[in-house]
Amino acid sequence: MEKATAPSNHNNKPKKPRGQVSISSERCKGCGFCVAFCPTGALEMSEGYNAKGYHYPELANPEKCSGCDLCGMYCPDFAICGARVPWSEAASAVTKE
Amino acid sequence: MSAEQKGVLTGAHYLDGDHACSEGAIVAGCNFVAGYPITPSTEIVERIAWRFPATGGTFIQMEDEIASSITIQGAVWGGAKAMTVSSGPGISLMMEHIGFAAMTETPCVFVNVQRGGPSTGLPTLPAQADMMQARWGSHGDYEIIALSPNSPQECFDLVIEAFNFSEKYRSPVMFMMDESVGHMTEKVVIPTPDKIKTIPRKFTSKAPGDYKPYEVSSGLVPDMCKAGDGHRIHITGLTHDEKGYPVMNADCQEKLLTRIVGKIRDNVDDIAMYDEDEIEGADVVVISYGITSRISMKAIRAARQQGVKVGHIRLIVVWPFIENYVKKLAGKVKALVVPEINLGQVVLEVERCAAGQCKVVSVPHAGGAVHEPETITKAILEAVK
Amino acid sequence: MTQATADACEQITSKTEEFVRSDRMPHIWCPGCGIGTTVNCFTRAIEQCGVDLNKLAIVSGIGCTGRVAGYLNLDSFHTTHGRAIPFATGLKLSNPDLKVVLYSGDGDLIAIGGNHFIHAARRNLDITVICVNNFNYAMTGGQVAPTTPIDAIGTTAPYGVCERSFNLPFLADSCGAVYVARWTAFHVRQLTKAMVEAVNKRGFSFVEVITPCPTLYERRNRLGDGLARMEWYKENSVIKHDADTRECDIDFQGKIVCGKFVDKEDVPSLLQKRNQKTEELRVKGIACD
Structure with a gap:
């Protein structure tokens, strides 16, 4: 996986936002809207099933997520949402992966 | 609580029953009326439309009776005291929303100035043929409160009671006038506000988050x-729990309906209003309501002059029915005589309660006029033979 | 997922979550149904409007969309079939401080409730009406509605609809709505913006949202699943702001004209007119203070 690097002017203040998503997989009904309409292709449907037997999305390409929350707007089941997170956190999260 | 000074036209007036009903509603604190023109009830909304600017109320003429009957309920949840007004055909259209009011426990008043039916029937002539519709008209199990005035004065007095009952029991209340009473002009005395008892809405004192719209602390x-x-309530016509959330199962239905029906049925004694006249030692008792009770008075006097011991019960509240009272009464008399301007409605309830203990005589009238007093006298005389 | 990622996730709360009754989730809508998507847009819209949520009431009728009221954490009223508008009329007139938004389906608002719809628009009643149009009666199993396009199939028109369908923007426009827009569930950002504008509009504002009903309308008409339908909206919507509403008919599988069609200024709303009248009567000494 490509390593995310912090910008050179990095300090404690969040600068350049990056995204993260939160997925409530048990609410998902597998419609696929979020995956289809994610503008950066960050999401993919999981191979796994939730308790109701639906495939749910996962953040397959975290480095691509911009946190635009378009997935959150499309999701008819209120099962996913995106948000911009401070660069440092996103970077550290991705780095450790 | 006493009525507010605003809008109370204290003094003696010469009013028809429709106009007296409007004044009574205003005195009761009614500040929202939605209606649709229909004979013989139209004068009520006309007077409301004319009077409301002075009393701070809102009147809206809706596109039909279906709309009127739920517009008032929106108004109630907005904080108003509300009523709608109609006659047979319009009331038939309102039935679904009488059920909605019963289910959502929305206090409101439905005035029915009865005319001859079914269908368009006799728009300008009286009947009392909507009594069972008032009782059972909407689908599903519910109990209703229905009052029946017999004079313009009572159109004023009793519509206040109708509002009071609706608030006390969080229930729709039917105000069952008829064309005769609605279009009859008589002296109507409007008391000073301090002499008029009105029941204000009992708003919760709970903080947002703690309040549940269908939770009872005491009583039903x-x-x-x-x-x-700020309570962020949910109100639905679906079967619901204390929070108002829909719950689709038999347990919730049982709990909810038992309470909704019980709050009326268990309080018949509190709700009951009737006039008694010479019941003690009577051989025959006439049970009447509304305009027919006035005709019955003359008929009863004539029968008494012929030596018959006749008593008279006038039902002011028709529903819930004074079941236990009639059961006991039936054990003491030879006959119960029930004149009404329909082909036998309340008499069925009397028969059920009498349960064979005495003779029950129906004095029907198909509508379009009131009874001839002689018809009722004759029925009384035959009943004691 | 690492712990750090998980922590980052926990900090994210859906914008929708603040506005829905989480204790009522999951909702009843089918996989691929677009109603939930419109609710996301609505929650973002009311956030953007800055309206006091304690003064915002939502009224629904009966049907799939009729359930929206129950899922939103606002004062919510799930009324009877077709009668959400008259309920909202009473609510708004008795309590003018409330913002009243009506959220219901095409069958509820336009068939059984059609009379109330045209009259509320005529009165210029101060409410917002959001009509989720999925071209059929979904709750009862896919019967045709007045919005079902001609030749489409429904359970009560198994050989295809012979009736012309309603053009809702034209209907609303011709009855006097001061704001009229149409979007599909695909157009989430535009839809959100339209909802903001509609809620902030004084008078009768109307937003139609075309949504997939994959279980019934799409399946019976062999139009694919919810996602296929959303892709279809993407390809077949024509954005045409200020379009003549007479030209916004929807034919079976024809192009869908979207956009903001009507945005009138200076038309007095019912409440404005009523307040003006009250003021006149007060001057004359007829109305009370």
């Missing part, structure tokens, strides 16, 4: 709130 009637108070 939950406290109210209104939209905009």
